[in-house]
Amino acid sequence: MTAGAIKAVLFDFGGVLAEEGFREGLMALAIEQGLDTGHIATQGMQAVYDSGFVLGKGTAAGFWALLRERTGLRGDDGLLSERILHGFVPRPWMLERVRQLRAQGVVTGILSDQTHWLDELDNRYHFSEAFDRIYNSYYLGKGKRDPGLFADVLADLNLPAAAVLFIDDDAGNVARAQAMGLQAIRYIDRQGFEAALEAILPD
Structure with missing residues (x-):
């Protein structure tokens, strides 16, 4: 898998990194x-x-x-x-994908509409160690319903929108990310996700 133009990959938590x-x-x-x-x-x-x-x-x-x-x-x-x-049970295979990307020098992040529950879940499962950034609406004061959140994240990453891939199971969130210029995958199932990821980041 070669990152190419993608410099950062952001994952939703519930429904993507973990069960919903x-x-x-x-x-x-x-x-x-x-x-x-x-x-x-x-x-x-x-x-x-x-x-x-x-x-x-x-x-x-x-x-x-x-x-x-x-x-x-x-x-x-x-x-x-x-x-x-x-x-909210983490998906081991998805976390392994995150680790693979990070090992290649891609910035990995969580971008989630969550609460302090995300902290409690991390205390249980210790998934944060696989990520460079965690963007949690509870601390940001903005959720993914607000397109401005994506602009804030891009500014923090100091990357152009086209260099960031966003993965979410919510169609509205994916559409808002794409409208801001990010590349995006809507997660529906593992097979579809793997195929979409391969198309953007081929082996």
């Missing part, structure tokens, strides 16, 4: 409690922004309170949070 613990965890809770799975997944994504939690302007308690109000979800904050954290 947030959405899947909420849907599992909905099934257990007899709630609508689609509704709770949608409301969860909205509440994490509306509560300010994902941008470091709110708390887990505020997020769970808002989600209970909007969906009827039940449960203790700590237990609910643990159910979400439990689902």
Whole structure:
């Protein structure tokens, strides 16, 4: 694999580097409690922004309170949070790809709409050692819904947009990155990702 024009690769966390613990965890809770799975997944994504939690302007308690109000979800904050954290299981093969890229001199980073939960997950799994940069919306005060976040990241990397590859499972995030000039891959499954990565960074 030769990096060529790509100087940095940025990975989303949930749904790319790890299993998607947030959405899947909420849907599992909905099934257990007899709630609508689609509704709770949608409301969860909205509440994490509306509560300010994902941008470091709110708390887990505020997020769970808002989600209970909007969906009827039940449960203790700590237990609910643990159910979400439990689902974010890192993908060893993906982390191996990260290490391969880094060994070639490519800058590797996480670019994730996350909270302090990402720190807790790193304490469990120690994945941060594979990355040069970690861009977490909780500390940046901006999420990937804001195109300005990509400009901020490019400025920090001191790289032109075309030299950065971004990988995310959310179509909207991929589209916003591409609109800012980044190269991007939408992660759907391993086979598709491997093929797309090979096309951009051939062996």
